[in-house]
Amino acid sequence: MASEIKGKKPAHSKPVWLVQKGALESTGLDSAALAWAKANGFDGQSGRVLIIPGENGQISGAVLGTGKDDSRLVAGKLATCLPNGCWHLACSVNEPDLTALAFLLGGYKFTRYTKKDDVDVTLTLPDGADKTDVKRVAKAVALARDLINTPTNDMGPEALEAAVRKVADEHKASVSVIRGDGLLKKNFPMIHAVGRAGSEEPRLIDLEWGKKDAPKVTLVGKGVCFDTGGLDIKPSSSMLLMKKDMGGAANVLALASMIMDAKLPVRLRVLIPAVENSISANAFRPSDVLTSRKGLTVEIGNTDAEGRLVLADALALADDEEPEILVDMATLTGAARVALGPDLPPFYSNDDAFAFDVAKASEAVADPLWRMPLWQPYDTKLSSRVADMNNVTTDGFAGSITAALFLQRFVGKAKIWAHFDIFGWNPIEKPHAPIGGEAQGIRALYHLLKERFPAK
Template identity: 50%
Template sequence: MSALIERQSGTRRSIAIETTDAAHYAATRRRLTAAQRRWLADSGFDAVAGTFALLSDAAGKLVRVLAGVDARHPLAALAALPCSLPAATYHLADEGVLADPAQAALGWALGAYQFNRYRQPKRAPARLAVPAAQLQQLAPLVEATALVRDLVNTPTEDMGPEQLGDAIKQLGKTHKAKVRDWVGDELLKANFPTIHAVGRASHRAPRLVELSWGKREHPRLVLVGKGVCFDTGGLDLKPSDGMRWMKKDMGGAAHAIALAGLVMQAQLPVRLTLLIPAVENAVAGNALRPGEVVVTRAGHAVEIDNTDAEGRLVLCDALAYGSEQQPDLMLDFATLTGAARVALGPDLPALFANDDDAAAGVLAAGRAVDDPLWQLPLWRPYRRMLDSYLADFANAGPSRHAGAITAALYLERFVPDGTPWLHLDTYAWNDTDRPGRPRGGEAMGLRATFAFLRQRYAG
């Protein structure tokens, strides 16, 4: 949060940033000195979105920044500036064209993120001074986004199942929540067979971590996150290019953990359960084999068509256990399918829902906070693509059609009728650097789901 600080009049000097665009640039220029106008003309600044100009006073001291923006997209307006402007403290001038300065400040903070666990940053980001109320509003969102990015960016050697569990335990300690876990063969004794089956080949024991928080009389909210800390594909081994970034296959868990933190920090009136099945999908003599049949916690016999369709296996036991708590809402995040990326690209998480009102609510929330989702259908005739000749159904099938839908349909079998359920198939990653979206781990759908939960449970 060092990129955002509280603005204090009279005690801490900051430099004004005035936002402008082509429609307002003439009015902006009229407020400047003749020397500043000549400098803008000589430098070619024309208020195009993403550009900026530094303005000095007669003594050559930096006193103002003009930033070209697209006022329709306030989140991106300032996102490139923290690591482009000189390292100083700035504030948004009142004369700017942005109608939502809080969104612009959030974009600034997201653009200032740096992952520094293994190397020193090249420079410190510039800071933006904001009103105290705005800082209080934004700080949890910025910290939660940074948590998702940090967890996803950390290589598996330092973010295996145990370390992911430690992150949940730290969260529980912060918010006085109860945390317990089932590790290794304890999963079999507690009837979590698919989590154990996927993770048993790794030298790092699989586990299911549960965090519980809230008052008994409040509606139950269950959050589930896919925590595959590395995915080799198992015996259906991935090629090298497909395996390269599989440290991010716990991105769903990172989202669920961060969202749980937001819920507890906001003191939403819910009885929260967070469930993270944490495993490595590895290769060894005892690895799960194609053709095996596993009887899940819910009692369904599942034929293993493909060991690389492991995420739905670890999730299904967690969803079954969460459903036993008869939740008011169950929500899961998972980096589940490449098919969702083929359909929607890297920026849009695919949303599946068995409840129209919940789907409409989270989609509207995503639009309101500039964190979009896109709904795909639970087209139940496609269940036939997961038919098995010897079990109740398979975890995958021979057809490459509708892969994101069939994965969601697999998960839906573990959610009882009448239990509202949202499933987000998210990429959790930026392939390239963009303003506010640095390369690496990314929170996608986090702000949307939190805004939806606030509206659903706190009005």
């Protein structure tokens, strides 16, 4: 990240005022700065940064417009719009952690394949902010973004496994992996079927951390490193973003990094089925019938609905341990984007109290989520004449809901289960985020887990 936060204000630091729309007169700016702002048409417009000149051509400060609603993540604009140097907020803020985090997130850049620029903007931590936690969350979000942004030639199943091992090493977690035909021997037939046509072996990555007698929290992430659609091949325009189809895996790994770094008193398990849905002579076919780990048979109505297949085997394994909380995250359906757009991921849960807490945490940390119903009458849409179920419906309606209902069939013992159908991508630039891979839902889940299982 090009931006940084410091605990103490350096002597040469310059001030930044946050200005709500229509409130320029009450910011405390001196008469010269006020006149300059007015002359430039600045009136607190959301996301607008205006540099204020001082004597001898120097910069004396800056103002940032927060709009009418005091946009909670707008401070991310400071990381990209301020000149290099040290800055501090010249006003108090209501949410210091969120303001500091927005600044760090706004400074994120994916530079693996390009020259790093010379941006060096530092912001003094707002009063009351928790520097350790803010940096922990920013690091996790950057991890998720980096993994999603990396193209599949450098982020296939092997590289995804290496990324998991790197995070595990940082936190002294253990990792075991089942690869290739070992998936058949260990009874993960659907993970094997989806990934066997790829050039790299499909695998199930299994990370464990924490005391064995602590409450069990298990995270399952869809790790489809590229999705051609299989034999039901996608059009080329739909493949352009399919490097992000492992966004669920990236997000649960980033969430796990926060849990471990904060040393939350839980028994953490992370399961990532890592595959590439490719086309080859041994690719699974439409109308094939697969037997899942749970024993349920699945008719393949469409090979492009592969994410739910690999998740189902992983969820069945996770469910065997009867975890306190079982969460899966996946870039699962286009239907979720049709319903709620790219910025508002739907989530589903079998526990009303947990769903309420997720919604509350989402609002608390400005990490948008929206609960959708597990509408049981739609479950019959997954029926098959030759198997226990089909992996798709025939009418195309309620695609995100029926995908969640499909996954629910593989969960029965976990006390709480929640499914997050994320997009994992920013299609347009935001104050706190460039176009590209994105962490969605994990800041809210981390906030919730901190409250449920506070560090000792």
